[in-house]
Amino acid sequence: xxxxxxxxxxxxxxxxxxxxxxxxxxxxxxxxxxxxxxxxxxxxxxxxxxxxxxxxxxxxxxxxxxxxxxxxxxxxxxxxxxxxxxxxxxxxxxxxxxxxxxxxxxxxxxxxxxxxxxxxxxxxxxxxxxxxxxxxxxxxxxxxxxxxxxxxxxxxxxxxxxxxxxxxxxxxxxxxxxxxxxxxxxxxxxxxxxxx
Amino acid sequence: xxxxxxxxxxxxxxxxxxxxxxxxxxxxxxxxxxxxxxxxxxxxxxxxxxxxxxxxxxxxxxxxxxxxxxxxxxxxxxxxxxxxxxxxxxxxxxxxxxxxxxxxxxxxxxxxxxxxxxxxxxxxxxxxxxxxxxxxxxxxxxxxxxxxxxxxxxxxxxxxxxxxxxxxxxxxxxxxxxxxxxxxxxxxxxxxxxxxxxxxxxxxxxxxxxxxxxxxxxxxx
Numbered sequence: 028x029x030x031x032x033x034x035x036x037x038x039x040x041x042x043x044x045x046x047x048x049x050x051x052x053x054x055x056x057x058x059x060x061x062x063x064x065x066x067x068x069x070x071x072x073x074x075x076x077x078x079x080x081x082x083x084x085x086x087x088x089x090x091x092x093x094x095x096x097x098x099x100x101x102x103x104x105x106x107x108x109x110x111x112x113x114x115x116x117x118x119x120x121x122x123x124x125x126x127x128x129x130x131x132x133x134x135x136x137x138x139x140x141x142x143x144x145x146x147x148x149x150x151x152x153x154x155x156x157x158x159x160x161x162x163x164x165x166x167x168x169x170x171x172x173x174x175x176x177x178x179x180x181x182x183x184x185x186x187x188x189x190x191x192x193x194x195x196x197x198x199x200x201x202x203x204x205x206x207x208x209x210x211x212x213x214x215x216x217x218x219x220x221x222x223x
Numbered sequence: 224x225x226x227x228x229x230x231x232x233x234x235x236x237x238x239x240x241x242x243x244x245x246x247x248x249x250x251x252x253x254x255x256x257x258x259x260x261x262x263x264x265x266x267x268x269x270x271x272x273x274x275x276x277x278x279x280x281x282x283x284x285x286x287x288x289x290x291x292x293x294x295x296x297x298x299x300x301x302x303x304x305x306x307x308x309x310x311x312x313x314x315x316x317x318x319x320x321x322x323x324x325x326x327x328x329x330x331x332x333x334x335x336x337x338x339x340x341x342x343x344x345x346x347x348x349x350x351x352x353x354x355x356x357x358x359x360x361x362x363x364x365x366x367x368x369x370x371x372x373x374x375x376x377x378x379x380x381x382x383x384x385x386x387x388x389x390x391x392x393x394x395x396x397x398x399x400x401x402x403x404x405x406x407x408x409x410x411x412x413x414x415x416x417x418x419x420x421x422x423x424x425x426x427x428x429x430x431x432x433x434x435x436x437x438x439x440x441x442x443x444x
Contacts, residue, residue, distance in 0.1 A: 088248075092244075
């Protein structure tokens with residue numbers, strides 16, 4: 028049956044509208060749970076607030092378990108889901124740059140836009156920086172292209188490329204998540220509390 | 224009292240959630256696995272397989288070949304020896320055992336050309352058609368009767384008996400003509416008309432050259 032749009036249960040014309048609706052809800056929840064504060068995101072790195080880690084880890088684990096149950100029961104075909112293409116070199120370098128920006132600015136691209144919406148000055152500057160970065164990247168695209176398009180591995184997942192059993196991967200991933208939560212809590216209790 | 228009870232339970236809320244989480248994740252590992260149905264749904268496959276639309280006649284194929292229709296690929300499913308021995312012109316050879324090889328998929332799994340399968344009869348061709356349809360390949364056809372029928376109808380068409388309708392004779396004429404296209408020679412074609420030897424020299428033809436009459440002078444400048 029699923030995914031709904033590729034199998035024609037929902038007409039493909041609706042996908043933009045659905046994307047907008049999901050985006051609205053996503054933005055609202057990010058803002059409502061306080062993710063539009065750069066201090067909350069920075070807290071992960073300084074050890075006084077692990078909400079971001081917990082939320083995203085839980086979201087990933089819950090959805091992957093749900094998806095595989097639905098796949099098992101025949102409601103959803105995992106093979107039809109979109110897998111983002113892997114460009115190894117670009118992903119590593121881009122990841123490092125984004126990580127640095129993440130710590131320095133205290134936003135990820137999504138939360139920065141939420142923070143722009145509620146009028147945080149640091150977010151305005153952060154997004155301006157993103158736009159400048161995008162501009163530079165586009166202008167020098169021919170220069171960056173070998174890096175951008177190099178080491179293309181296709182739309183692969185860990186399960187595909189290493190031949191792992193997806194169910195064990197999910198189980199181990201869940202255990203890692205739980206360990207991460209426990210460790211995060213221990214760290215948080217040791218670190219001096221920051222109020223913001 | 225109730226609040227206290229709730230508080231007692233909620234004190235362990237993280238532990239409870241952890242246990243639920245682990246049970247669900249572990250359940251995935253422990254669930255008995257089953258082979259998933261691949262390809263198109265069973266109902267579709269059944270619908271397709273009952274329908275005779277997949278058959279294409281030898282006459283149609285001959286017509287397409289003669290008109291050099293570029294829209295289809297003829298696939299010979301017999302083994303290589305038979306293919307080398309004789310094959311319908313322009314056919315490519317994909318032995319039945321190599322149907323799903325990487326190289327073959329290039330020809331079969333595309334949406335630009337019609338693929339026409341044939342084997343000796345349509346037995347293997349039907350099987351190949353079924354296997355490929357199940358994998359949701361598009362535009363597949365089967366040559367009805369295969370290469371045997373090709374021989375019977377196109378290469379060596381049988382002359383209809385005299386009491387048959389005119390349409391049959393027309394069809395025979397068409398088939399005969401197409402067999403000639405595919406290189407069959409007929410006795411009546413071979414018989415050369417005897418060239419009459421001429422004993423006396425050809426009479427000289429007197430060619431009179433008419434002199435052009437002078438046109439009367441017309442007016443004008």
